[in-house]
Every structure is written in C-alpha cells, then in structure tokens.
Amino acid sequence: MxxxxxxxxxxxxxxxxxxxxxxxxxxxxxxxxxxxxxxxxxxFAGHSAERVANDLASWLEGRGLRGLLTETERESLDPHVVLRALDRRHPGSDLVAELEERLTHEELRATASAxxxxxxxxxxxxxxxxxxxxxxxxxxxxxxxxxxxxxxxxxxxxxxxxxxxxxxxxxxxxxxxxxxxxxxxxxxxxxxxxxxxxxxxxxxxxxxxxxxxxxxxxxxxxxxxxxxxxxxxxxxxxxxxxxxxxx
Missing domain, CATH: 3.40.50.1000 (HAD superfamily/HAD-like)
Incomplete structure (x- = not known):
C-alpha cells in the first residue's frame, strides 16, 4: 500500500x-x-520522461546541435528543460516548433499509461x-x-x-x-x-x-x-x- x-x-x-x-x-x-x-x-508513469528527454537531446544531436545543450541541461532528464534550452538559443524558430511537436507526440503517447x-x-x-x-x-x-x-x-x-x-x-x-x-x-x-x-x-x-x-x-x-x-x-x-x- x-x-x-x-x-x-x-x-x-x-x-x-x-x-x-x-x-x-x-x-x-x-x-x-x-x-x-x-x-x-x-x-509519464508508464512512459519514461527521462527517455523522452534523452530522445529529444539525441534528435538535436542528430542535426549537429549537440553543443546547443549544456551538460547540466543534457543530464536534467526533463523534456521541458531541453525544450526551453533550444528556445532560449533559437526563439521562435522552426526547430523549436518541430521539437515542441515531438514532445507533444510523446506526451500523447504517455496518456495511454498515465x-x-x-x-x-x-x-x-x-x-x-x-x-x-x-x-x-x-x-x-x-x-x-x-x-x-x-x-x-x-x-x-x-x-x-x-x-x-x-x-x-x-x-x-x-x-x-x-x-x-x-x-x-x-x-x-x-x-x-x-x-x-x-x-x-x-x-x-x-x-x-x-x-x-x-x-x-x-x-x-x-x-x-x-x-x-x-x-x-x-x-x-x-x-x-x-x-x-x-x-
């Protein structure tokens, strides 16, 4: 209990x-x-937020943007930290919009096991x-x-x-x-x-x-x-x- x-x-x-x-x-x-x-x-009870944060960071790295995140941001295991970090450096960009949509998709997947x-x-x-x-x-x-x-x-x-x-x-x-x-x-x-x-x-x-x-x-x-x-x-x-x- x-x-x-x-x-x-x-x-x-x-x-x-x-x-x-x-x-x-x-x-x-x-x-x-x-x-x-x-x-x-x-x-994220059944859909790890840590994995989502790592996936978002990996997605940025795959576009040659590994240096965009600090070590602290990369290790935060919080998807919103990754999203905010990108927005601070590229506010209003298509990259931010795409990353936000990717996070929304992961959150929608998570609702099934919330x-x-x-x-x-x-x-x-x-x-x-x-x-x-x-x-x-x-x-x-x-x-x-x-x-x-x-x-x-x-x-x-x-x-x-x-x-x-x-x-x-x-x-x-x-x-x-x-x-x-x-x-x-x-x-x-x-x-x-x-x-x-x-x-x-x-x-x-x-x-x-x-x-x-x-x-x-x-x-x-x-x-x-x-x-x-x-x-x-x-x-x-x-x-x-x-x-x-x-x-």
Missing part, C-alpha cells in the same frame, strides 16, 4: 498548524487552478459539485490534457478552461502566463483562487500572479523542494484536501 492509501485522517504533511492553513486555503477558493502532471495524474493521482478524480468532481470553478494551468500540451481528461470523464469539470503550452515557450511556468490566462478568462480574483502544483515553478507562477498555493508532493524529495522554495502548505496526499472540501 502507498502512503496515500494508508492515510485515514484529514491531516497534512508537516507542521501542526497546516490543517487550519489547508482549511483556510480551501474555504477561500472560488476558482481552483490545477497543474496537470503531478496533481491530476502521473503522465496513472491517476490518488483521490484526484473524486476531488475534482466534488469541488465542481460544491460550486467551485476549475481550470488547468500547465506546461504540458493542452491537447494532451484534453485527451487524458476525456479518458476519465472529467472534461466537463474544466472545459473550456484548459491552458497549456503554446509555441511561445518563454511563457512556460515559472512565468505566470497560463495562470493569468485562466484568471482573466474566468473573471477570477487572484485572492479568491487557489493553485495546486507539485514543483517550485508552479509555486513561482502562482506567487507572481498573486494566487495562494497548495503544494502536492508525492515524495519526500518533492516536498523538500517545495518547502525550500517557500511553499507553506504541502500535502503528500490529496485525501485531506478531499475531506476538507466535503466538510
């Missing part, structure tokens, strides 16, 4: 004050913005049922998000508010562009919204947009990264969030 399935009481990871802080975050949220890969599902985050589906449905409005704000392709949500019957909980990666890669989080797009489209006040994310870039984007932030950390390492970045409320399961929304 995982730590998510073992947990039975509505508590959060971390300090004793967090249950009250979690309750306050949820109580004040009229609009809930979700990062996709992590809080909603593990997109693993739902424990308690995410019932939390999404419950939050919708109690009258909150939901949106996706992600660095993944919106095509990928729609395909996954369709497979889970969750599109009505979010549509049309799915804001993901465009070919303007300077707008990827930690830039708040997708967060601000969601807020503007929904006519939402940042202070009456909530962002759920699992990386420091999610936190920084929310902070830049003035939106309260709830960290989701599936592992201790992710939790430490979020706390070190300044996240004050971090849960290791969405179960206590679901409990708070239901009560």
């Amino acid at each position: 995982t730590s998510e399935t073992k947990r039975t009481d509505p508590v959060t990871a971390g300090t004793e004050t967090e249950p009250n802080e979690l309750r306050n975050l949820i109580k004040g949220a009229r609009v809930v913005l979700w990062d996709f890969d992590g809080p909603v599902c593990r997109l 693993m739902p985050t424990p308690y995410a589906d019932p939390l999404i449905r419950t939050w919708t049922a109690v009258g909150s409005r939901l949106a996706i704000a992600t660095n993944n392709s919106p095509r990928v998000v729609r395909e996954y949500l369709t497979s889970r019957g969750l599109v009505p909980c979010f549509a049309p508010h799915i804001y993901g990666r465009t070919q303007e890669l300077n707008h990827l989080k930690p830039d708040p562009h997708c967060v601000n797009r969601a807020l503007n489209a929904m006519g939402a006040a940042p202070s009456a919204s909530l962002m759920i994310g699992d990386t420091p870039s999610d936190l920084f984007a929310a902070r830049a947009a003035g939106v309260p932030f709830l960290g989701y950390a599936r592992t201790e390492r992710k939790g430490k990264l979020l706390r070190d970045a300044g996240a004050t409320v971090v849960v290791d399961s969405l179960k206590p969030v679901l409990w708070q929304v239901r009560h």
